[in-house]
Amino acid sequence: MTRIFTQSRLLLTALVSLYIVAFLLWQHSTTGVPAHHLLHDPELPAISNWWGLLILPLATWCLTTLINKKYGLCYPKKVWLQLGAAGLYALIMTLLFYAGYMTLVSLLAVPFILFVALFFPVYQAPFLLAYVVVSSAGFGAFIPTLGGFIFAAMAYVTYHFIRPIPLWLFTQLTTKNT
Structure with missing residues (x-):
């Protein structure tokens, strides 16, 4: 039992698994487990929240494996702050x-992520993990996972290919002035 508390991957996977089981049992006993339409459009297929039983523990295990490769078995404070910020x-x-405020969300979601990606690597695993887990309470697991990977790809491009342009221009301007 103490092993789970010394390894962040096991701890997070266990917590996320317990969370999704408890959440789905609560939904089942109260209003029923809902299904969510892609892009909130009834013409598109609906995906049941029951998929969260498979998606969330698997996504948690895979993403925490990436975090483990970078930080080791016990995560530093930085990782927990990234998880908190994305959550x-x-x-x-x-x-x-x-x-x-659906219109506000659609107007702010992507531009905000891209703006933050100019300064921070929000495409990394801790950000994606927290986004998927917390969003699953409102949208099931499938839609946030799909959207999260798309957001992460856009943030990766922004951080690695767009961000260097103003940095390069700034260095060029400062070297000419000296």
Whole structure:
């Protein structure tokens, strides 16, 4: 039992697994387990929240494996802060969506991620993991996983290919002035 607390991957996978089981059992016993349409369009297929039983533990295990390769078995404070920041972002977007501000969410979600990606590598595994897990409470597991990987790809391109352009211009301007 103490092994699970010394290894962050095992701890996170266990916590996410317990979370999704408890959440789905709660949904099943109250309102029933919903299904969500892609792009919130009834013409598109609906995907049941039951898929979260497979998607979330598997995604957690895979993403924490990537984190382990970079940081080791016990994560530093930086990783926990990244998880918290992305979780807070996902929570705010989910609450805004369910409060009826769907247009605001669609206007802010991608531009905000791309803006933040100019300064931070938000494509990394901790950000993606927290986004998927927290968003799954509002949208099931499939849609946030799909959207999260798309957001991560856009953030990767922004951080590695667009971000260097203003940095290069800034260095060029500062070297000419000296």
